Amino acid sequence: MKFYIIHEGFYEGVQARIDLLKSACVKMGLKVFCVDSLDFDYSKLPKLSKQDLLYNISSGSQTLVSLLLNDEVTTFYKKNPNLNLITSTTEWTIIHTKAKLPQPKTIFHLTKNRVILKAYIDFLGGFPLIIKSPGGSRGIGTIKIETWQNLISTVDYLVTTPDSFIMREFIHADYGARVIVLGNEVILSKKFYFQENDFRNAPILSATHYEPMEIDEPTKQLCIKAVHLANLEMAGVDLLFERETGKPYLLEINFPTGFQSFMDDPQPVLTKMIQHLINKANRYE
Ligand SMILES: Nc1ncnc2c1ncn2[C@@H]1O[C@H](COP(=O)(O)OP(=O)(O)O)[C@@H](O)[C@H]1O
Ligand SMILES: [Mg+2]
Incomplete structure (x- = not known):
């Protein structure tokens, strides 16, 4: 069985994740292929089978993962999608909102229209409120807004950027x-x-x-x-x-998820994750 670890370059913490996952895989008898989607020969795409385990360990690599996905390859998806189009956790927040899970109230669009903004502030329960960028992690891109002037001066700029933002109720x-x-x-x-x-x-x-x-x-x-x-x-x-x-x-x-919360004892968590994929690959359907 082979484990394909996909990553897009190296931002802070990614090398440590790769090293930990790699060594856990090797301990469990798996062959590991670590693929940097920025430095990969796309003319030599492998065709992955059920016995291949695939995990995109860091943010990015959407195109490579989409190319590698098929009905066979073993992943953490319940059902493998044809394309991996998710670029931000906000997209899942839309699903969670429709399912009415308990979350901070959310507006999925930012505007500089003062009248609509006032309605949004009412909807979100007043100040403070949160503006969140789509691709951030570790809270970088999560902005706390305390006043009306703070809001309009931030929003007037943010709407000129290519990103799309959400506004959220602040949870104390x-x-x-x-x-x-x-x-x-x-x-x-x-x-x-x-x-x-x-x-x-x-x-x-x-x-x-x-x-x-x-x-x-x-x-x-x-x-x-x-x-x-x-x-x-x-x-x-x-x-x-x-x-x-x-x-x-x-x-x-x-998803993918960072390892920071179990850095003190990574082995048990990683072993369970890998074993889950091995069991899935060995299951007859
Ligand atoms: N609606 C909110 N109310 C209060 N604090 C928040 C809210 N959203 C985010 N935060 C704070 O910002 C941190 C990062 O937010 P999160 O939504 O997990 O973004 P990221 O994608 O950057 O991890 C949270 O751990 C929390 O401390
Ligand atoms: Mg978070």
Whole structure:
């Protein structure tokens, strides 16, 4: 059995992810092919079979992954799509909104129209509110807006950029959680606090801190549902727990997902993920 790790270049943390996954695969007797989609000969595309395990370990590589996907290859998708068109976790947020999962209220479009903006502020419950860019991670691109002038001066600029943004209700919380879903289970739940003088938990990678956390069954089911609705069997789920009520809010699901929340003990999590794919590849249909 072969494990194809796909990545697009190297942003911070990607090399460490590759090294960890590679060594876990080798320990489990798998042959590993690590493919950088920026530095790959597209005239020599392999045809992947059920015995090939495919995981795109970092953001990007949409085209290569689309080219490699077929009905056979073993992946973390429930059903392999023909194309991997997802470029931002916001697209899954649309699915979660339609399924009415508990999330911050969201407006999926940004405008500088003052009248419409006022209606959006009402819809989102007033200030503060969040503006979020599509492709960011670790909270970089997640912007907190506190006042009307802060909003209009930011929006007037953002609408001139090629990105599209969403606006979200601000959830007042003291902590959140990163949850890893695999199949029908939660295999990891870790609590995170916000970085010093920040409302975000991870903008400075080296200052990111997670601690073990028990989550209750309904919260687990929320995470599992959020992942399955996205046609996935594995993803990292971000939650915030509202300060007043303790109610969990789904922020987003991440696929691929970072390893930061289990860096203290990566082997058990990675072994479960790899074993899941091996079992799937060995299943007769
Ligand atoms: N609606 C919100 N209300 C309050 N804080 C938020 C909200 N959305 C995001 N955050 C903060 O920003 C962090 C990053 O947000 P997230 O949606 O997970 O974006 P990213 O894609 O960058 O990981 C969260 O961990 C949380 O601390
Ligand atoms: Mg996140």
